[in-house]
Amino acid sequence: MVLLESEQFLTELTSLFQKRQLSGSVFITLKKYDGRTKPIPRKSSVEGFEPSDNKCLLRANDGKKKISTVVSSKEVNKFQMAYSNLLRVNMDGLKKRDKKSKSKKSKAVQ
Amino acid sequence: MPQYQTWEEFSRAAEKLCLTDPMKARVVLKYRHSDGSLCIKVTDDLVCLVYRTDQDVKKIEKFHSQLMRLMVAKESRSVAMETD
Numbered sequence: 001m002v003l004l005e006s007e008q009f010l011t012e013l014t015s016l017f018q019k020r021q022l023s024g025s026v027f028i029t030l031k032k033y034d035g036r037t038k039p040i041p042r043k044s045s046v047e048g049f050e051p052s053d054n055k056c057l058l059r060a061n062d063g064k065k066k067i068s069t070v071v072s073s074k075e076v077n078k079f080q081m082a083y084s085n086l087l088r089v090n091m092d093g094l095k096k097r098d099k100k101s102k103s104k105k106s107k108a109v110q
Numbered sequence: 111m112p113q114y115q116t117w118e119e120f121s122r123a124a125e126k127l128c129l130t131d132p133m134k135a136r137v138v139l140k141y142r143h144s145d146g147s148l149c150i151k152v153t154d155d156l157v158c159l160v161y162r163t164d165q166d167v168k169k170i171e172k173f174h175s176q177l178m179r180l181m182v183a184k185e186s187r188s189v190a191m192e193t194d
Contacts, residue, residue, distance in 0.1 A: 017141075017143070020142075020143060021143045021144070022143075022144060023144050024142070024144070025140050025141060025142045026140070026141045026142075027138060027139065027140050028138070028139040028140075028141075028174075029136060029137065029138050029139075030136065030137040030138075030139075030174065030177060030178060030181070031135075031136040031137070031181075032132045032133055032135070032181040033181075034133065053184050054182050054183070054184050055181075055182065056178055056181040056182050058178075071178065071182060072182065073182045073183065073184065076178065076179060076182045080175050080178060080179070083175070083178075084171055084172075084175055087167070087171040087174070088167065088168070088171055090141075091141050091143075091148060091167045091171070092167075093143040093144075093146045094146050094147075094148060094163075094164050094165055094167050095146065095164050095165050096165070097165055097166075
């Protein structure tokens with residue numbers, strides 16, 4: 001699992017989407033993260049570990065390649081804009097919305 | 111493993127799950143371009159909520175960003191969009 005900087009994560013994520021266009025899936029996982037870098041042992045007390053409250057962990061993989069990044073509250077604004085765009089641009093193989101609202105008739109194309 | 115047919119119900123239940131125990135809950139997105147399908151799952155390893163679609167990219171992407179903000183926000187109480 002490769003831990004990347006946010007920008008690089010976005011670049012790699014784009015290439016994952018592009019690689020998997022013809023076949024395969026792209027998985028993205030999002031989880032709150034408290035900054036731990038070592039496993040917390042069951043019995044002994046934890047030394048010098050202060051859980052932080054403002055981070056989340058974002059992972060992505062396409063079945064073969066795995067990447068991840070940590071996003072904190074400082075970067076979230078910038079990251080989120082870029083990330084949302086990325087998702088919108090890459091997840092474009094879906095159908096358009098089927099139904100318009102029933103109250104108005106959609107313009108008939110003649 | 112409840113599969114939700116309506117986005118409304120799913121997003122309500124999913125947000126509730128994330129707020130109940132933020133450290134346990136995780137969100138998984140699966141996108142298949144070849145099938146044109148998108149699946150979002152929210153689970154805390156006890157309860158698992160799933161929503162599949164072939165259309166609602168915008169909704170799911172917005173929701174995903176909303177959850178990300180929730181996780182990164184410092185206050186651990188339930189957060190509506192707080193004014194900064």
